[in-house]
Amino acid sequence: MASLDEFAREQAILTILKTSGHAVVNDLAETFGVSTVTIRKDLDGLEQRNLLRRVRGGAVSVDGGDEGSFDMRLRHSSETKRAIARSAAAIVRHGDVLAIDASTTGYYLAQEILDRRNLVVVTNALRVATLFMEQSSAKVLVPGGLLRRSSGSLVGPIGDVLAGRGRISTGFFGVVGVSTMHGLMEMSAEEAQTKRFLADACERVIGMFESGKIGGFGLHSFAAVPAITAMYTDTSAPPGWLTEWETLGVPIHLVPNETEQTSQRDTTIRRFNTVARR
Numbered sequence: 094m095a096s097l098d099e100f101a102r103e104q105a106i107l108t109i110l111k112t113s114g115h116a117v118v119n120d121l122a123e124t125f126g127v128s129t130v131t132i133r134k135d136l137d138g139l140e141q142r143n144l145l146r147r148v149r150g151g152a153v154s155v156d157g158g159d160e161g162s163f164d165m166r167l168r169h170s171s172e173t174k175r176a177i178a179r180s181a182a183a184i185v186r187h188g189d190v191l192a193i194d195a196s197t198t199g200y201y202l203a204q205e206i207l208d209r210r211n212l213v214v215v216t217n218a219l220r221v222a223t224l225f226m227e228q229s230s231a232k233v234l235v236p237g238g239l240l241r242r243s244s245g246s247l248v249g250p251i252g253d254v255l256a257g258r259g260r261i262s263t264g265f266f267g268v269v270g271v272s273t274m275h276g277l278m279e280m281s282a283e284e285a286q287t288k289r290f291l292a293d294a295c296e297r298v299i300g301m302f303e304s305g306k307i308g309g310f311g312l313h314s315f316a317a318v319p320a321i322t323a324m325y326t327d328t329s330a331p332p333g334w335l336t337e338w339e340t341l342g343v344p345i346h347l348v349p350n351e352t353e354q355t356s357q358r359d360t361t362i363r364r365f366n367t368v369a370r371r
Contacts (some may be wrong), residue, residue, distance in 0.1 A: 097125055100169050101309060102135055104269070107243070108280045110145055111152040117151040137267025163220070163245050167197045173303045173350045174328050178202040180348040181265060181301050181325045187211055189262050192291045195246030195284070196267020198301045200224070207231075214272035214292075215261055217247045217287050236343050238287065248283035252290045263322075268302045270311030273337050276318045283312035292316045301322040307334055318343065 097105065102125055109116050112163045121132045136152045139145045142165075145152045178201035181321055185191065188211040193199045195218035203221045206212070212231035216222055217238065225231045238249030255261075270278040277292075277300050279285035292298050298316050323344045330347060338345050 097137065097310065100307065101269075102132075102360055103129070103139055103353070105280065105310060106152075106219050107140065107144060108287060110152065111243070111281075114119060115148075115151060115153045119150075121151075126233075129282060148181075150342055159222070163195075163243065167200065169197075170303045170305065171201075174198045175201050176350045177303065177348045178300050179205050179324045180346060181299060184263065184299075185212075186207055188217070189213075189258070190285075192216065192261045192264035192295055194218060194264075194266045194291065195221070195244045198267045198303075202265050202301065214290065215255070216253070219245045219247065228367050230285075236287075236290075239283070241281070241283065243285065246284065246287070248281075248287045250290070251287055252293075255290060255294045255331040258294075261291075261295045262270035262296040263299060265301055266290055266292065266316065268300055268306055268309070268311065270306060271300060271302065271324070272311070272314075273318065273341060275311070275314040275320060277314065277316040278309075279313050279315055280286065280311055282313050288315035290318060296327070297322040303327055304331075305328040307331065 106116060106121060118129050118132050122129045134145055136145065140147045140152070143155065146155050152310070174197060177321065178198050180207035182202055185206045187209050189209070189276050190213040192215045193203055196214070199218060200220055203224050205264055207229040212229070213234070214225055214301050215234045215236070217236060222233050222235050235247065236246035236251035236254040238251060241248050266277055268277045269280045272278060279288060292315055298320050307330060318341055321343050323346060324338070325346045325348055328347045328349050330345065335345055
C-alpha cells in the first residue's frame, strides 16, 4: 500500500472498524507499512475523540463512533479544498443540472455556487441539500437511502430514481484515492455504489481532491478512467502522475491554494509597481 499520512490512516482505520468491528495493532501496522508505535498513537488519538475504544492489542468500534467524522474532514486541508472548489465552480452556469456528492470538497463547491440561478442539484449529501435549501433558490433532488453518519450522506441503490429522468450536465465528486487503473475510488462500498449511480447519469464527471489523495488507498471504483472528464487538484501533484493522466487524455487542472494565490498576486503587484516607476 502507498504510504498514507496520519489523517488518511485514521480514516482507513475507522472504515476497517465500521466493517469488522475490531482491529489489531500488528495487522494495521503491516497493512499501512508503519510501526506499531505509530498505529498505537493513531488509535489513542481516535479514542480521545470518542471514535473508537482501545482494547488490549487493538481497538473496537463504539456506537456512533463515526459521528463528527465529516466535521473533522471538513477542517483538514480546508484552504486547499476551498481553492479547488472555487476553481471547479467556474464551469457551473445558470440553469445547469448538477450532481454533487457528500465529499467535503463537494460541500465547499456548493458554497461557491449558491448565487447561480435556476440550478437543479441532485445530491446524496444532507449538508449540501440543507445549504441550498437555506441559501439559494435551487431545486434540490435527494434520491434517498440509508443514512451514513460519517459522511452525512444517503446511500443505496438509487439507480431507479434517476433512470429516465434525463441527463445531469455535470457531476462533482471527491475521492479517497485515484488510480490510472481503477479511476476514482472510495473506501466504502455503499458510498461507491451511490456515487456510481450518480456518475453514470452525468454527461461530465469531474474529480476534485487535494494532492494527498494521489496514490491513496481505495477499495471500490465508482468512475472508470474513460468516464472522467477532468480532475481538479492542487499544485503539489507529482509531475510523473500528471504525465500519466495526460497520456490517458484526462485534463488536470492544477489549483494554487489561497496562500500561493496571495503570493502570486503580491508578486504581480510588485512587478507592476517596478515597471510603473521606470
